[in-house]
Amino acid sequence: MQTFLTSAAITQWAEAHRAAGRTVGLVPTMGFLHAGHVSLMTRLRAEVDALAVSIFVNPLQFAPGEDLAVYPRDPEGDAAKCAAAGVDALFVPEDFYPEDFSTSVGVSGLTAGLCGASRPTHFGGVTTVVARLFGVTRCDVACFGEKDFQQLMVIRRMVRDLALPVRIVPGPLVRDADGVALSSRNKYLSAAERERARSLHQALFAIRDAVSSGERSVARLLELGRGHIDCDRLDYLELVDSETLRPAERVDRPARALGAAFYGKTRLIDNVGVGPELSWT
Ligand code: PAF
Secondary structure (H helix, E strand, C coil): CEEECCHHHHHHHHHHHHHCCCCEEEEEECCCCCHHHHHHHHHHHCCCCEEEEEECCCHHHCCCCCCCCCCCCCHHHHHHHHHHCCCCEEECCCCCCCCCCCCCCCCCCCCCCCHHHHCCCHHHHHHHHHHHHHHHHCCCEEEEEHHHHHHHHHHHHHHHHCCCCCEEEEECCCECCCCCECCHHHHHCCHHHHHHHHHHHHHHHHHHHHHHCCCCCHHHHHHHHHHHCCCCEEEEEEEEECCCCCECCCCCCCEEEEEEEEECCEEEEEEEEECCCCCCC
């Protein structure tokens, strides 16, 4: 595995592969890697000739007062996990944005609700960094986890709308043994918060199971879910159409139950597919 610290260097690496007719894959991350990230790498490893992972804690996607300054880091552990997963290039940029960087990329509509409602500047930062990552890594394919379902759909829309030559591949959400979705932010939880954090996925599973048992009233499903959640503050619990991310009216189309809840100062998100499976194109 080679490590690249500059955008110019990873571009040169990618160009060399492309010139030789090899496909390039990218797993963008902010580091502090866990089994969820590794599953994305494993997924792409099987599909591309040259696999890159980027590790960059992108300041643009954090609002003032969020956890940018304390975001967990583990450079050595991350490098070891990437090497073990068969990654060819680790991109840890020191110079990611040019000094006079003055472009932003934004997707409207899909970013209005859910996480976008409580973090209004977040997705603009994500789409801007991802667009530039696609540019500097020249990737043909990129993998994003379903854990960040709204992010996945927003990036898919950006790629379609801007006709970017990158195929987006979804990676499944990975859970810990207690059912809590793997997240770098789980590190912030105390033992007591961690225990209560289980109620988030339990609420989502209760909604999914009720749909499987025939419940179709969205109001009743959300009430059922809310009854399961034990948190310090519920940001949202919603049942949305998987494609439009607008509140679901019926569950006869692919739908997603999504929740965001605070445990102490830590905000966790989770989601589960409900009803018919979303077909990915
Ligand atoms: O999901 C993440 O870790 C980040 O939002 C991403 C896609 C790497 C962009 O910074």
